[in-house]
Amino acid sequence: MGITDMQEAFYYRECAAAHENSPLGLHYAMFLPTINKQATPEQKKKWLPLAENYKMIGTYAQTELGHGTFIRGLETTATYDPKTKEFILDSPTLTSKKYWPGCLGKTSNHCVVMAQLYTQGKSHGPHMFMVQIRSMEDHSVLPGIEVGVIGNKFGYGTNDNGFLSFDKLRIPRENMLMRYSQVGRIPRENMLMRYSQVSRIPRENMLMRYSQVHEDGTYVKPQNAKLAYGSMVLIRSSIVSDAARGLAQACVISIRYSAVRRQTEAYPGGEEPQILDYQTQQYRLFPLLASAYSLQLAGKYVFNTYLEVNDQIEKGNLESMPELHALSAGLKAFSTYEASAGIEVCRICCGGHGYSQASGLPKIYVDVVPGCTYEGENTVMMLQTARYLMKCYSRAKQGQKLPGFVQYIGQNLNKKSCMSEEVALGCLVMAYEHRAARLVEAAAMRMQSLIQGGKKQHEAWNGSSVQLFWAAKAHCHLFCVKNFVDAIQAKSLSSKTVTVMKSVCQLYGVHGILENLGEFMQDGFFSGEQVGYLQRKMLALFENIRPNAVALVDAFDYPDMVLGSCLGRYDGQVYQALYDYAKSAPMNQTEIHSTYYKHLKPLINPETTSDAMQFAKL
Numbered sequence: 028m029g030i031t032d033m034q035e036a037f038y039y040r041e042c043a044a045a046h047e048n049s050p051l052g053l054h055y056a057m058f059l060p061t062i063n064k065q066a067t068p069e070q071k072k073k074w075l076p077l078a079e080n081y082k083m084i085g086t087y088a089q090t091e092l093g094h095g096t097f098i099r100g101l102e103t104t105a106t107y108d109p110k111t112k113e114f115i116l117d118s119p120t121l122t123s124k125k126y127w128p129g130c131l132g133k134t135s136n137h138c139v140v141m142a143q144l145y146t147q148g149k150s151h152g153p154h155m156f157m158v159q160i161r162s163m164e165d166h167s168v169l170p171g172i173e174v175g176v177i178g179n180k181f182g183y184g185t186n187d188n189g190f191l192s193f194d195k196l197r198i199p200r201e202n203m204l205m206r207y208s209q210v211g212r213i214p215r216e217n218m219l220m221r222y223s224q225v226s227r228i229p230r231e232n233m234l235m236r237y238s239q240v241h242e243d244g245t246y247v248k249p250q251n252a253k254l255a256y257g258s259m260v261l262i263r264s265s266i267v268s269d270a271a272r273g274l275a276q277a278c279v280i281s282i283r284y285s286a287v288r289r290q291t292e293a294y295p296g297g298e299e300p301q302i303l304d305y306q307t308q309q310y311r312l313f314p315l316l317a318s319a320y321s322l323q324l325a326g327k328y329v330f331n332t333y334l335e336v337n338d339q340i341e342k343g344n345l346e347s348m349p350e351l352h353a354l355s356a357g358l359k360a361f362s363t364y365e366a367s368a369g370i371e372v373c374r375i376c377c378g379g380h381g382y383s384q385a386s387g388l389p390k391i392y393v394d395v396v397p398g399c400t401y402e403g404e405n406t407v408m409m410l411q412t413a414r415y416l417m418k419c420y421s422r423a424k425q426g427q428k429l430p431g432f433v434q435y436i437g438q439n440l441n442k443k444s445c446m447s448e449e450v451a452l453g454c455l456v457m458a459y460e461h462r463a464a465r466l467v468e469a470a471a472m473r474m475q476s477l478i479q480g481g482k483k484q485h486e487a488w489n490g491s492s493v494q495l496f497w498a499a500k501a502h503c504h505l506f507c508v509k510n511f512v513d514a515i516q517a518k519s520l521s522s523k524t525v526t527v528m529k530s531v532c533q534l535y536g537v538h539g540i541l542e543n544l545g546e547f548m549q550d551g552f553f554s555g556e557q558v559g560y561l562q563r564k565m566l567a568l569f570e571n572i573r574p575n576a577v578a579l580v581d582a583f584d585y586p587d588m589v590l591g592s593c594l595g596r597y598d599g600q601v602y603q604a605l606y607d608y609a610k611s612a613p614m615n616q617t618e619i620h621s622t623y624y625k626h627l628k629p630l631i632n633p634e635t636t637s638d639a640m641q642f643a644k645l
């Protein structure tokens with residue numbers, strides 16, 4: 028295709044086969060990026076041309092039967108043999124078998140494998156290794172390897188998620204993925220000087236930047252062990268846009284359909300209204316439309332932040348890694364939770380036709396919902412964000428200035444909402460900041476009281492993890508609201524567009540408060556009267572958005588071929604499309620289905636069973 032931008036390439040493939048989940052998905056999403064981000068220049072020179080020209084087709088094999096979340100608990104081992112200058116890969120237990128990696132069972136002939144590195148009798152934690160698993164001549168499985176598919180799943184039918192295990196497989200030392208130091212463009216000899224504390228070894232073997240294993244097996248620690256987690260941070264930063272796209276497409280389908288579908292006479296003898304005119308339909312769909320816009324903006328922000336921080340990391344400046352990790356982990360969880368729940372509501376809003384594959388909605392749902400699990404199970408990701416927020420809280424209490432998006436933490440909580448009938452965007456942001464600051468403080472206080480009560484750190488952590496989860500969720504929600512408001516206020520949009528988008532942004536903020544009212548009212552921040560303002564404003568916003576609802580989904584500009592939906596067609600010819608879809612069903616290609624003779628006929632006409640037996644023998 029010649030498209031170099033990862034997101035553009037992904038969207039191009041989506042247009043060609045929307046939500047089909049290509050058997051090369053992991054090759055693009057994780058195998059190529061891992062080589063790009065974690066391999067040395069020499070390794071990139073060797074592997075990238077092969078991978079970019081589909082000689083090497085690969086995946087990212089990290090998760091095992093027994094471990095997915097806890098990477099440091101992975102059991103696959105890579106033990107360095109200085110005599111032969113090789114790593115010996117082994118799956119010592121049943122639970123150490125790799126399990127789940129996409130495109131692994133039948134498609135890939137290589138994979139990057141996360142394994143526990145052992146050298147000179149010591150463990151150095153999880154590292155990435157390039158492993159060939161099938162012949163590049165005839166695709167046969169190589170000796171010392173067992174590989175296959177894991178069987179049917181909830182969705183992802185076109186992706187051969189697989190299992191993989193090693194029986195003392197030897198790979199060359201050069202196959203440990205390590206990128207040379209990126210400290211600017213320092214001369215090569217300085218690079219060597221920077222990391223090699225033991226001996227100078229030929230550059231092509233030098234395993235630099237994150238860590239290295241010298242020929243004699245000496246291991247040099249990386250600048251930060253989490254750099255090896257870089258591919259996951261990249262995908263988490265991408266998943267936010269992916270989730271937003273799924274929700275936006277579901278909104279296009281359900282809102283266009285709701286403008287076409289008429290049901291139930293509004294009054295005796297009256298005409299049946301468009302179901303989009305029912306306030307309850309607006310209550311379910313319009314906040315999701317607002318959420319789709321909000322998550323698209325959040326996805327752009329977090330991916331751009333990833334690019335900026337990754338650029339810094341490439342130069343050796345790891346300062347913003349913790350903030351990027353907290354942002355990408357939290358927003359990945361928040362966006363996939365919101366999108367998955369929202370797509371299901373869109374499906375239900377389409378009635379029976381929403382349950383048909385013809386609607387395109389089931390396919391979107393099963394493609395987006397695993398995002399709550401893969402690339403970091405959502406609860407675990409929220410708790411990673413909470414871990415960062417707790418650190419920020421203690422820094423705030425020590426009077427330290429906080430970076431970027433966490434400056435609200437530690438603020439004075441003895442204030443009331445400025446909310447008036449007008450429901451100003453600034454008052455909405457203030458409400459979300461107050462809620463998040465209060466929940467961060469409550470979680471920190473809970474931890475503190477448990478520790479003061481004699482609990483160990485890990486016991487206090489687990490004993491506070493529900494409140495930590497609430498705090499992280501509120502932090503992500505604040506991010507999305509504030510990012511949306513900033514975009515509206517910063518954008519040089521035409522006055523008409525600003526008016527329409529301001530209503531959408533207001534609805535996102537108002538609806539989020541009303542759906543989480545307890546967290547906003549628990550400390551009296553809002554009065555009952557102010558809640559009344561919000562409830563009336565929400566209903567008024569439905570009326571305000573209704574005339575532009577179809578235009579707001581058209582603005583996402585998804586072609587019919589991407590939506591793959593009889594309900595969401597741009598021309599609105601829903602019923603003809605549904606009928607044509609039904610007529611084209613394979614079972615309708617014969618008037619009597621073959622199973623009639625074998626199963627029904629003996630019931631209906633037992634006297635003619637012999638005919639059935641004859642047919643059964645066909």
Ligand SMILES: CC(C)(COP(=O)(O)OP(=O)(O)OC[C@H]1O[C@@H](n2cnc3c(N)ncnc32)[C@H](O)[C@@H]1OP(=O)(O)O)[C@@H](O)C(=O)NCCC(=O)NCCSC(=O)CCCCCCCCCCCCCCC(=O)O
Pocket residue numbers: 033034037038053056087089090095096097098099129253254256257259260262265266268269272348349352400401402403404407411414415
């Ligand atoms: C993070 C973990 C849960 C825990 O890790 P550890 O145990 O090692 O760390 P600690 O919890 O002890 O914390 C120590 C310390 O480290 C910091 N930390 C942790 N992680 C990171 C990180 N990544 N970066 C920076 N710092 C990090 C942490 O904050 C602590 O710091 P402090 O001590 O200072 O507090 C870890 O175990 C973990 O990550 N687990 C999750 C495992 C996981 O994610 N697995 C994924 C496997 S691969 C997979 O699932 C692939 C799925 C398929 C993907 C295909 C999707 C394609 C669709 C999307 C692509 C779209 C592209 C187009 C985009 C578009 O649409 O536009």
Ligand SMILES: Cc1cc2nc3c(=O)[nH]c(=O)nc-3n(C[C@H](O)[C@H](O)[C@H](O)COP(=O)(O)OP(=O)(O)OC[C@H]3O[C@@H](n4cnc5c(N)ncnc54)[C@H](O)[C@@H]3O)c2cc1C
Pocket residue numbers: 053086087088089090093094095096097126127128129183188397400401402403404405406407410
């Ligand atoms: C469609 C799909 C595609 C995938 N593709 C790949 C791939 O290409 N490559 C790959 O390596 N992996 C892949 N995976 C695996 C995926 O990354 C893991 O499933 C994911 O990381 C979650 O780990 P787990 O399955 O072990 O769940 P667990 O970690 O066992 O989670 C189970 C439950 O335990 C809870 N839990 C776990 N740890 C904690 C904790 N510390 N605190 C609180 N609660 C906790 C979780 O919140 C969750 O509710 C894929 C998975 C799916 C579904």
